[in-house]
Amino acid sequence: MVILTALGIILTLFIGIVNMIYSILNNKKTRFINTVTTSRITWISELRGYISEYISLIPLNGDIYMEKYSERNIFFQSFYRKKLLVELMLNKQDKFDKRILDTVTKIYNFVDEIYKCIDLMYIVKLPYYRELDPMGMEITLKKLIQGLDNNTAIIIKEKYIDLLGITENNDKDNVISMDARMMIYTCETKGIHRIFDAYRICIDKLIEELNHEIKNIVDVCQQLLKKEWDRVKVESEKGKCTGNKKKKLVYCITRQFLVIYCSGFIILIVAFLIILFH
Structure with a gap:
């Protein structure tokens, strides 16, 4: 018992x-x-907000870039800050996150290249340029040209050739064989005005590619946010984390x-x- x-x-x-x-x-x-x-819900909301703010800062066309050229320093401070906020929200080891990070960087670089082209168009409007001696002006011009991305310099060169309508083989071969940056420098120093038009066409081309990247980041973000939101719903219903x-x-x-x-x-x-x- x-x-x-x-x-x-x-x-x-x-x-x-x-x-x-x-x-x-x-x-x-x-x-x-x-x-x-x-x-995670808070993270989704904040990421969506940061990306939308980042994209909303980008001017829609070349005219707006030029109208706001005098405010470029203020613009880049805000633009770079939004870029950092987006980057800090993401994990570069994750597939979707890395795609967003890469696209965010591409967008920033495109905007930067557009303003580099405008710098060359408005070089005489740079606040310090008129105070320089001839040697200083030449150094500044070379620095701006060297700062161009290879792809941007090549686009300017191609558009310049199209504008001149070079058809004779000898002349065309001579121009084509020139280094893109050297050709731009030669046009600037010789006062060839059509190079100004080439800059503007290049800007439009860069804006076109920029808009494509903006569409890409929107698509990737939609996929990422849908994945994370579905994950939240599953975890809420089952009461357990989904992961490894x-x-x-x-x-x-x-x-x-x-x-x-x-x-x-x-x-x-x-x-x-x-x-x-x-």
């Missing part, structure tokens, strides 16, 4: 202990899931082992005490 009573007490203790441990672990897991889900399967398996096995181990250990102690005092 005493043994049956002891077994009943042990069984009751076992059930109570298992239930208590399970409740503690489950409550911790639930709180963790709620925290992660809330954080191996880590989840290890976590579950470890948790079950701890429950069984702790319960068994406590049962042994209780049984020992009952036998000892009996």
